[in-house]
Amino acid sequence: MVRTRPRHLLKAAAGSSAGPASTDRSTETLRARDLSDAQFFDRYGTDRFTAAIVANRMRFIVKHMSTVLLTTSFSMILREWYDFAVTISGPPQMNYPMSTGSDSLSIFMFTMADAVRNVVEEFGPENIRPGDVLIANDPYRIGQHVNDVCFIRPVFYRGELVSFVTIRAHQLDMGGSVAGGFSGLKHNVYETGLVIPPILLYRDDRPQRSTFNLIFDNARYSELILPDVKSLYQSLLLGERLLMEAIDRYEADAMRGAIRYSCDIAADAMRDAIRTRIPDGVYEGKDALDCDGTADQRECRVKVRIVKAGDRMEFDFSGTSPQAAISINCGPLDAKAAVGVALKMAIEPHAALTSGCFRTIDLVIPPGTFISATPPYGPIFMYWEASFVIISAIYRALAPALGEDAVGPDFGSMMVHNGSGRWPDGRPWLSVSTCGGEHGPWGATKVADGDSYTVNHTGNNLDPATEAIESSVPVVLLRKEYVTDSGGPGQHRGGAAVLRDALWLAAAEHNVTSLHAKTPAGIGVHGGGSGTAQACWMLPGEPAGNLADRAVTILGNAADVYAQCEPVAGMIDPATGQLDPSGRYYYFGSRPVWEPGCGGVLRFRTGGGGGWGDPLERDPERVLHDVRDEYVSLAGAWRDYGVAIIGDPVRHPEALSIDHAATTRRRADLRAARAAAPPGPESQPWKP
């Protein structure tokens, strides 16, 4: 589609038509839980008990819809990855409040409230009717990327539009220059894939052939997309039916009241957290993606200035770098979702995720930055990478205010792998987001060590089973193990980096997008140290052929194996090929595709999680267990924790012991050295 370039904001505003009716920003400051029964009924049109019952009923509905989709979809990205989310939103006259979300991607749900409004308002609420399914996928209209299509089902009751059930679900392909789409090297919206404005997929519960053809004529793997869409449609029908049953039982007023009540509860919880967890003041933070695609040394830097006053917060992203020339940007709705995720992680993890979370929060986002990209030359695909640095910048900004409650980022960049090729009989295969560095560690908190293998902070989805991956594409996942001394040291240790080897059994094209390799993403908090940075290598195989009758070389993990490999991404010593913070930066986009060939290996090493608290305060017994379990080496225990461990952790792990006298002396020496000199870079948050 063709769009105008963004106009100057304030000039444009003067002549623009107003958007939809404003959501009530609640001049009613009385919290829902503090209302008398009469006040509650006045505000919500139902009693407190019924509102709670219907709100719970809606949560059941989105979970049920999710289960249907998980168990009936065909593509791995839906059935094994859980790459979708389900929401319920209120009607236009309520300004589409999103009251209920499913268990999966929080970053989806935080954009879906705006997505439903934007799609329905553009299409025209007066133009929709029972039996419709509206779809759209434009990142600049509804957030995320073109593969994440929104399927919106209006729910009518006795002729009145009362709500929407919506699924945003990743489709295997949307056309564009790369099969599957996961590439950070696309240069405009025409390369990112088919853009779908708000259009009907079903009318009167009949499929609209022209819409299906629009997708099938542009997308690859349509024979898998079609049954997925049928599953999506059935899930929407289930949601509609269950909502209608609830309204039959409790009346439409109770449904509307429960939608508003759910949003108010979330708004109240966030407002309380803002007021009580963060002192009034101004907080600033930064983080950056490694490069913007024009030159590998030019970072995409996000800058946030947070003003907190009472129960309000304003996040001003002025000073953020211009949009990148490659598809690593995100849009403003994604930025908004990232702010929501950061606050949920940092200060208010308890209440349900609804559109009400933003009631006392404003984002100020200048257009044309890499977190507010504009079409057509601010391409958006790997949007989560920009989201991650927004979250990280907010964590960094708020860490001093949160003190011991501070949280650090996760592994920082998903280093997503995208591979495609053909089976010997000519059938195409596609591997998306399953054979790279997509899963990794979190930082530690005041409660515990960081987990070492999980999803990023914006997701809550699944890691596909190795068997499912290997049965779908010509790959053997040779290695999935933790890296010793990679988690940031701390009283609570950061999660360990993950080393993953994928042996490719056939020649194919591979895309790798590594965006936080120059510095560790997993910074330490409250005195903890940083984890290590991410990197990727390729061990070339044969240019073509099939491995069926050949011996396979297993890539070891000793230091000397890296000299055989080609660096793909990361800070790497050119001589040894090993990860080296002072080495040379290898840019993932130095080649349009990576071709390990038949029998080649792609090795991914995720970033490590940051530590929490002073590592010299970690119980030596826990350090002993870390050494036994190979999270920490003997040298690392001595260097980072000041603990002297005696024994052989590989051959006799249960015979390890602590030299307590040496430990006491070592820790005293380390504390004395700290007092004499400022902390070294290892214990300092990164400063660009």
Next chain:
Amino acid sequence: MQRQAQDLPDGIWQERKAVTAADLLAAGVDPASPEIARSFEQLELYPVLSEGGWYLVIKNRISLEEIARRPWRLFGPVELLSSSLVLD
């Protein structure tokens, strides 16, 4: 390769417009009221993204007190070329 600060691109800044009496009147706020007059120099007009979408707000830059808020365009800074079509 080391990062070089001089190579970093300049950031983009959101303009915050100084408020005029006309802006306040357009937002339904009496510019002559004593409260507004006292803080007039601290008032700014700019777009924000929040619950419910994009808005144009007038706020006190010191206290964040909100003087006015009205809905802005559906897609914020992005406009559809098709918006120029006469559809009816």
